[in-house]
Amino acid sequence: MLSKEIRSYFPILNQEINGHPLVYLDSGATSQKPVQVIEAIKKYYEFENSNVHRGVHTLGNRATESYEGAREKVRKFMNAKSTQEIIFTRGTTTSINTVAQSYGRANVKEGDEIVITHMEHHSNIIPWQQLAKETGATLKYIDLEADGTLSLEKVSATITDKTKIVSIVYVSNVLGTMNPIKEITQIAHEHGAIMVVDGAQAAPHLKLDVQNLDCDFLAFSGHKMCGPTGIGVLYGKQALLEKMEPIEFGGEMIDFVGLYESTWKELPWKFEGGTPIIAGAIGLAAAIDFLEEIGLDEIEKHEHELATYAMDKMLTIEGLTIYGPNDPSKRAGIVTFNLDDVHPHDVATVLDMSGIAVRAGHHCAQPLMKWLQCTATARASFYLYNTEEDIDRLVAGLRTTKEYFNDAF
C-alpha cells in the first residue's frame, strides 16, 4: 500500500459530504487533483500566460517553452520516439475521433472491416459506427469470454485481411479488465491493419510503453490521471501521422496561407489548429511529474491490493454481484457491482448520504451493459489516494443500503 500521506496533497479529500468525511470512489470518471497540479496552473496564469508560437516577447517564450516542455514530458511518460508523435487534444474522445476522421476516411473503403469489442466506451464505438456508415465498411465486435476478458483465439478469429482498423480499450472502465494489447497489435499487424488503443483508463494506472506495445495510435485524457479537464493526448506513429490530413483548420496549424491554397506546419502542430490548451498541457505535465515521483508501478500495485481487498470484503455481502474477472490480478482498481435488486441509483444515493461517492448508470458503455444483461450497475473505482478504510466505509455503506431497502419497506 502507498503511504496515506499522499492524501494530504489532495485538498478536496479533506472535507465532509452530508456530514461524513468524503470517500471518493469515482476516479474512473475523473480523478482528483493534487496541489502540485493546481499550483502549476496557477503559476502559469500568474507568471507566464501568453499565446504560444507567436510573440517575440518574453512571456510568449516562457509559455512556448512550458507548453513544448509538457510535450516532451508526455513523450517520455509513454515512451514515444519523438515529440512529433505527441498531439495535444481535448481528451480521449477527440483523439479517437481524429484517427477515425483523418486516418479512417483516407484509408477505409467499402467492404473493409473495423474491429472493436463489446467492452468499449461509447467514445471508442460511435466514431467507428460513423466511419463505417460513411464508407460502407463493416463494424465487427470481438466477443468476450464469460468473465469479461478477451481471448486471443477470438481476436484472431475476428480480424481478417479485410480489417483495416482494430480499436480496443487497454483497461475497461466497467470490468477493470486489462487487455493483452501487445499480442492483439501483433495479430492486427499480421493482417495489415492498424491498431488504435483507448488508453483512458490505462494512463492513470500503469506504465505506458507505446514502443513495446507497437500500437499505431494511443489516446488518453489528462483528467483521469490527476491532470486538469480539457487536455488529452493522441499518440501516433510518425510515419502514419505524416501522411494524414488535419481535421481542424485555422491558425497555428498552417505554414503558408494563400488565397486559395494553404500548406500545413510540420508534426505535431498541423493537428493543433487554433490556440492550444496551454494551461491544460502544463497541468498535465505537473500531473505526470507527480505520478512518476510516486511511481506508476507502485500505483498499479496499490490498486491491485485495493481491488483484492475490496472484492474479498464486498463478496461477504449476500446478494452482491461483481462483474468482470474474479481474479483481481487480471483487473485494475475498478469494481462494478449490483446489490440484490436494489437499483444502482438508489445504492449511489444511500451511499452519498454517508459521504461515499460511487458511479451509477451505464458508464458510457451501453453495449457492454447489454452484454452483462443489466441496464445499469454501480461502480467503485480506486486511485492512489484511496485506502483500506475507504473500502471498509463502502462495505459498511452497502450493508446499510441493503438493510434499508430490504427491511425498511
Place this chain on the structure above:
Amino acid sequence: MPSNNLDQLYRQVIMDHYKNPRNKGSIEDGALTIDMNNPTCGDRIHLTLQVEDGVVQNAKFDGEGCSISMSSASMMTQAVKGKKIDEALQLSHIFSDMMLGKEYDDSIDLGDIEALNGVAKFPARIKCATLAWKAMEKGVSEEQQQN
C-alpha cells in the same frame, strides 16, 4: 446512518409503488405510444395512453429504472387516468414546480404524488422523477396537435 433526509426521499408510499406498480403493462391498440429514456443513466419508460374526446381514458407503463423513476411512473399513470388533457398537463406543471423546489399550487389534491416532494433535495434524482411526466406531456401534446 440512513438519515432523515433519506427517509424523506424514500417514503413508504414510494416504495409501495415501486414494489407494486400500478398500471404496469401496455395498452394494445389505438393507443398513443411514447418511448423515452434518460441517456445519462439508462432509465427507460414505454408509456401507452388512450385519449378519447380530450380525456385520458387509460394509461399504462413499462420500463426499467430506479425506485424513484418507476414509482413516479406508477403514480403518474394513476393520477392522469380520467383527467382531461389540460388537467393532466396542469398536474405535470405542478409536479415540475415541486421538483424544482418552487412553491406549487396545492389547491388540487395531489394524492400519492405529494410523497415525491423529497426528491427536490436530491438534484441528481430529479430527472428520474420527471421521466414519466415528460413522456406523458410529449404524448398528449402530440395528440393535441393532431386535433
